[in-house]
Amino acid sequence: MNxxxxxxxxxxxxxxxxxxxxSATLLDALRSVLGLTGTKRGCNHGVCGxxxxxxxxxxxxxxxxxxxxxxxxxxxxxxxxxxNGGLSPVxxxxxxxxxxxxxxxxxGVVIALSELFARDPRPDRGAIRGALSGNLCRCSGYAKIxxxxxxxxxEAR
Amino acid sequence: xxxxxxxxxxxxxxxxxxxxxxxxxxxxxxxxxxATLVAMLNAGLVDPAELVSxxxxxxxxxxxxxxDGGLRIGAMTRHRETAADVRLAGTLAVLREAAARIANPxxxxxxxxxxxxxxxxxxADYPPAxxxxxxxxxxxxxxxxxxxxAREFFVDWYATALGPNEMVTAILLAPRAPxxxxxxxxxxxxxxYAIVSVALSVAWRDGACARAGLAVGGCGPRPLHLDEAxxxxxxxxxxxxxxxxxxxxxxxxxxPLDDVRASAAYRRRVIPRMVERALAAARDELSRxx
Numbered sequence: 473m474n475x476x477x478x479x480x481x482x483x484x485x486x487x488x489x490x491x492x493x494x495s496a497t498l499l500d501a502l503r504s505v506l507g508l509t510g511t512k513r514g515c516n517h518g519v520c521g522x523x524x525x526x527x528x529x530x531x532x533x534x535x536x537x538x539x540x541x542x543x544x545x546x547x548x549x550x551x552x553x554x555x556n557g558g559l560s561p562v563x564x565x566x567x568x569x570x571x572x573x574x575x576x577x578x579x580g581v582v583i584a585l586s587e588l589f590a591r592d593p594r595p596d597r598g599a600i601r602g603a604l605s606g607n608l609c610r611c612s613g614y615a616k617i618x619x620x621x622x623x624x625x626x627e628a629r
Numbered sequence: 630x631x632x633x634x635x636x637x638x639x640x641x642x643x644x645x646x647x648x649x650x651x652x653x654x655x656x657x658x659x660x661x662x663x664a665t666l667v668a669m670l671n672a673g674l675v676d677p678a679e680l681v682s683x684x685x686x687x688x689x690x691x692x693x694x695x696x697d698g699g700l701r702i703g704a705m706t707r708h709r710e711t712a713a714d715v716r717l718a719g720t721l722a723v724l725r726e727a728a729a730r731i732a733n734p735x736x737x738x739x740x741x742x743x744x745x746x747x748x749x750x751x752x753a754d755y756p757p758a759x760x761x762x763x764x765x766x767x768x769x770x771x772x773x774x775x776x777x778x779a780r781e782f783f784v785d786w787y788a789t790a791l792g793p794n795e796m797v798t799a800i801l802l803a804p805r806a807p808x809x810x811x812x813x814x815x816x817x818x819x820x821x822y823a824i825v826s827v828a829l830s831v832a833w834r835d836g837a838c839a840r841a842g843l844a845v846g847g848c849g850p851r852p853l854h855l856d857e858a859x860x861x862x863x864x865x866x867x868x869x870x871x872x873x874x875x876x877x878x879x880x881x882x883x884x885p886l887d888d889v890r891a892s893a894a895y896r897r898r899v900i901p902r903m904v905e906r907a908l909a910a911a912r913d914e915l916s917r918x919x
Contacts, residue, residue: 475634494680495631495670517668524735531735536667540636541660541682584735605820606733 477540483508484552492539499523499534502549510550510579514608521607524580525549531587531606550579553586561624562586569620573611580607585621593628600625631670635679636660642688642769642798648681650771650794659683659796661705661744664736689743689798692716698804701767704743704797709734711742720762720840721802723810723830727758730812732820743797746782749789749851752822752890756783757846758812760854761828764802770795783851806840808833809914813907814846815899817890823847824891827903831867833915838863843875843904848896849884862908867915872908876901 479490481498483506490501499516502508502525514520516535523534526548534549553560559567562585572578581604588595588603595603600621609617639645649657656678660666669675683689689705692714700716708728711717717725731737731745731754745755746766759766759779766782768775770792777790779800784790791797814826826846832839841862845853858875865871885896 477636493631493633494636495633497667497671516671518664518736518739521733521735531738533664533735533739535671536663536739538636538660538663538667538680538682541638541663541680541684543638543684603734606735 479540479542481539481542482544482546484548485546490539494538494540496539497535498525498532498537498539498542498547501539502534502547508549508551512576512579514576519608520577521580521584522577524583524607526583526587529587529590531584548583550582553582560586562589562621565620565624566617569616569623571613571616571620573609573613577607577609577611581609581617585624588621589624594625595621596625597622631673632656632676632678633670633680637679637681638685639681639683640685640687642686642796645681645683645686645796646769646771646794648679649796652679652681654793657681659747661747662707662739662741663744664732664740665744665748683743683796695801700802700805702742702800702802704799705741706743708732708737708740708742708745712737716805717810719805720808720810720830720832721805723758723761723812723828724755724764724802726810726812727754727826727828730754730814730820736820742800746800747789747791747797749783749787750822751783751786751849751851752824752826752847754812754814754823754826754846757826757828757844757852757854758810759800760844760852761830761842762802762810763830763842764800766790766797767799767801768795769798774798776801780854786850788850806832806834808839809911809918811907811910811914813903813910815903822890825896825899825903827900827907828852829907829911831862831911831915838866841867843879843907845879845883845900845904847885847890848900849886853879853883853900855879855882867908867912869905869909872905873901875908876904879904 512522514522527545658677689703711728814823830842880900885893
């Protein structure tokens with residue numbers, strides 16, 4: 473019953489061995505096996521967005537992805553967004569504009585906005601709101617998150 | 630704790646079917662995008678012993694053009710791809726609009742058309758769109774491949790025409806015709822399942838309606854569709870009177886439930902309004918473009 477499976481995952485550019493039950497999600501593997509706890513576990517059924525990561529540059533819910541089904545896709549988590557311990561432009565914008573309250577949704581928000589800015593450096597308000605539509609902020613701090621993203625988009629203009 | 634012991638990653642449809650047939654009945658499940666199955670697994674609502682992931686089956690990926698000009702949407706095509714494909718225009722735009730209304734961008738990037746229709750939630754967005762567009766579903770099983778019209782694929786609450794050890798491999802669409810397709814849904818919050826949804830596909834030629842397909846979602850065990858309503862709309866050239874009558878017929882035939890989203894009585898009241906609204910928008914679009 474419930475034997476562990478071995479997978480080799482590429483996470484933030486590094487090859488990592490993961491030994492986890494077959495039912496382990498990528499979220500379980502990140503947090504419990506690899507100690508990468510920046511990716512948050514909120515609803516665990518794909519609704520809240522706190523566990524959002526990038527798989528081959530595309531947005532994915534870590535809680536809806538089985539670790540053993542990731543295969544060759546490269547995973548980027550919040551720990552891999554900044555690089556060298558620094559902040560990415562999205563992270564800096566959120567900090568500078570006070571777009572953080574309790575912070576639980578922030579990793580998912582950063583990933584969602586990073587994906588948006590990677591494909592569109594100057595998104596308008598509609599595109600920003602659309603990109604954030606899969607991320608719940610229980611503090612209801614949306615206005616400042618959107619404003620921070622708009623400022624970042626403005627800097628690119 | 631989950632009993633899941635194995636996760637297979639076959640490279641072909643035939644291998645996937647063999648693994649499914651070699652498994653222990655309901656204890657072996659197919660895994661597509663994971664948007665529904667992994668959520669259910671996390672919640673302990675399903676407890677498979679083996680999963681057959683379709684992630685590595687190349688044949689199931691993407692949207693291709695068929696020799697007759699129709700389209701083949703592979704079962705593992707993500708909602709995001711379907712929502713962005715410009716070939717889904719004219720009569721086939723209904724499918725693109727439905728795909729764009731599913732959940733949120735992240736889920737659209739994970740969920741697949743094959744997974745969605747195999748789960749067959751009658752409040753989901755694809756079922757009425759496929760019925761309106763009169764699509765066909767390609768199925769693979771131990772006996773080979775077969776095709777089932779979408780209008781016969783959805784048979785009951787969360788139940789399809791898939792037999793034991795069968796899987797959806799593609800959606801097949803006849804070549805698009807000039808006209809329009811639209812998908813509208815009434816919802817509590819954007820991205821939620823429909824309270825009531827209306828899918829419409831209309832072929833329009835020389836000022837006349839060559840074909841109309843209308844289906845309602847969220848109002849019973851399967852997408853609600855009546856040949857009689859389609860014929861009324863076609864013969865009545867999508868006019869207001871035909872729209873009203875079609876809406877009344879569909880409301881009378883609906884078998885909705887009371888659920889967390891709305892009461893059955895509310896849904897029955899809303900169906901004709903939604904149908905009339907969809908047809909008014911269609912007339913408006915045709916008057917501008919046709």
